[in-house]
Amino acid sequence: MRTLHHHPLHPLSRVARVMLAEKGLPFDTVIEKPWERREDFLMLNPAGEPPVLVEEDGTVVAGGLPVLEYLEEAYPDVALMPREVAARAEVRRIVDWFTRTFDREVTENLVGEKLIKRLSGQGHPYAPAIRAGLANIQYHMEYIAFLSERRPWLAGSSFTVADIAAAAALSCVDYVDNVPWDKVPEAKDWYARIKSRPSFRGLLTDSIPGCPPPRHYADLDF
Amino acid sequence: MRTLHHHPLHPLSRVARVMLAEKGLPFDTVIEKPWERREDFLMLNPAGEPPVLVEEDGTVVAGGLPVLEYLEEAYPDVALMPREVAARAEVRRIVDWFTRTFDREVTENLVGEKLIKRLSGQGHPYAPAIRAGLANIQYHMEYIAFLSERRPWLAGSSFTVADIAAAAALSCVDYVDNVPWDKVPEAKDWYARIKSRPSFRGLLTDSIPGCPPPRHYADLDF
Numbered sequence: 001m002r003t004l005h006h007h008p009l010h011p012l013s014r015v016a017r018v019m020l021a022e023k024g025l026p027f028d029t030v031i032e033k034p035w036e037r038r039e040d041f042l043m044l045n046p047a048g049e050p051p052v053l054v055e056e057d058g059t060v061v062a063g064g065l066p067v068l069e070y071l072e073e074a075y076p077d078v079a080l081m082p083r084e085v086a087a088r089a090e091v092r093r094i095v096d097w098f099t100r101t102f103d104r105e106v107t108e109n110l111v112g113e114k115l116i117k118r119l120s121g122q123g124h125p126y127a128p129a130i131r132a133g134l135a136n137i138q139y140h141m142e143y144i145a146f147l148s149e150r151r152p153w154l155a156g157s158s159f160t161v162a163d164i165a166a167a168a169a170l171s172c173v174d175y176v177d178n179v180p181w182d183k184v185p186e187a188k189d190w191y192a193r194i195k196s197r198p199s200f201r202g203l204l205t206d207s208i209p210g211c212p213p214p215r216h217y218a219d220l221d222f
Numbered sequence: 223m224r225t226l227h228h229h230p231l232h233p234l235s236r237v238a239r240v241m242l243a244e245k246g247l248p249f250d251t252v253i254e255k256p257w258e259r260r261e262d263f264l265m266l267n268p269a270g271e272p273p274v275l276v277e278e279d280g281t282v283v284a285g286g287l288p289v290l291e292y293l294e295e296a297y298p299d300v301a302l303m304p305r306e307v308a309a310r311a312e313v314r315r316i317v318d319w320f321t322r323t324f325d326r327e328v329t330e331n332l333v334g335e336k337l338i339k340r341l342s343g344q345g346h347p348y349a350p351a352i353r354a355g356l357a358n359i360q361y362h363m364e365y366i367a368f369l370s371e372r373r374p375w376l377a378g379s380s381f382t383v384a385d386i387a388a389a390a391a392l393s394c395v396d397y398v399d400n401v402p403w404d405k406v407p408e409a410k411d412w413y414a415r416i417k418s419r420p421s422f423r424g425l426l427t428d429s430i431p432g433c434p435p436p437r438h439y440a441d442l443d444f
Contacts, residue, residue, distance in 0.1 A: 045315075046319075046365070047315075047318070047319055047323055059308045059311075061308070061311040061315075062311075062315045063314070063315050063318045064318075065287065065314060065318055066311045066314035066315050066318060067311075069291070069310070069311070069314055070307060070308075070310070070311045070314075073307045073310065074307045085292060085295045085296045086281045086283070086292075088291070088292070088295065089281075089283040089284075089288045089289075089291070089292045092285070092287060092288035092291055092292075093267075093269075093283075093284045093285050093288050096269070096285045096286075096287055096288060097268075097269055100322075101269055143268070
């Protein structure tokens with residue numbers, strides 16, 4: 001069976017899970033705690049980061065963006081990127097925004113401080129980082145709203161990995177209950193449409209032992 | 223004319239320049255200082271980061287990885303990735319390593335502290351960051367040596383964007399004279415082969431006013 005090594009609260013691991021589900025590809029999962037630097041996992045990805053996809057024939061695809069591009073190239077029947085090269089560039093621009101900029105400005109400050117530090121025994125949350133994350137997320141929510149007002153989906157007329165990357169990033173922050181949904185209704189409407197997709201259901205049933213998500217997390221009428 | 227908005231000491235901007243040259247695509251350049259957040263540049267890339275490629279027909283491709291994937295898709299005649307999907311995943315794994323991990327562990331600590339801080343008027347270098355960068359680069363040099371001993375090029379049998387991304391990252395650190403070339407001869411041999419490619423010449427003649435590179439920087443027999 002195809003196996004995905006992932007961490008439930010790692011945004012690019014979530015992108016891989018949603019893409020596999022959208023494309024109808026069955027997979028087993030192995031949870032990796034990257035801070036443990038497990039030796040067998042380092043053999044699969046020397047960078048020590050999830051996700052890593054191991055295909056049934058033994059092909060190893062290591063790292064979030066490599067997995068994303070691989071799934072799109074290897075299984076093009078359910079397309080999650082448009083065909084036209086300029087439109088693909090716009091998808092990748094938004095993926096880049098949410099997997100890099102949002103990660104640095106929001107996820108690390110909120111999920112990193114409040115949850116990953118605790119899980120990995122790295123000490124207490126740093127309050128100024130949390131304050132920065134809470135300030136920064138507002139700006140990103142407004143960017144989602146800005147795009148949603150102009151286009152049916154974030155990168156254009158169709159649902160793409162840009163939507164998946166943005167929703168995966170937001171869902172991690174929603175797990176620690178730090179998304180100001182009611183302040184940005186356009187972003188909430190867009191997220192509600194993604195939440196109702198069957199591919200997203202696996203993410204919404206995640207629960208880290210000792211750190212459950214808030215009640216609205218899995219609720220489609222949040 | 224096709225235009226590349228770039229910063230000379232930004233690794234992914236260098237990747238774009240080398241790819242354009244390898245593919246034989248003529249281009250004009252505009253230097254962007256991302257810390258100035260120039261309004262016309264933010265219209266091209268709201269994330270405010272170089273590189274941004276503007277094609278003659280007005281198509282805008284914003285961000286380092288989007289530009290990389292776009293150039294490969296739009297101009298496949300000179301291929302800088304293999305065709306087979308698993309081999310492409312290996313190229314992207316190494317690109318990811320050098321554009322993200324190396325950047326965070328080495329480039330930000332050395333080029334960021336010693337040069338970008340000065341250029342952008344952000345104060346003095348932070349000595350512990352420089353010490354960390356100098357320690358970290360050794361590990362990355364050894365990884366280049368490890369790959370070079372097993373393969374003709376970093377990702378396999380052919381020259382790819384994996385080599386370009388690694389060499390672009392190293393070349394920025396070489397500009398501030400912090401690459402321990404003589405300690406890792408395999409990595410030096412690999413870099414010497416890249417340095418002699420015509421596509422790399424533009425990078426080797428870069429000189430930031432007031433911050434010239436060390437003498438060996440442009441030397442093919444360094």
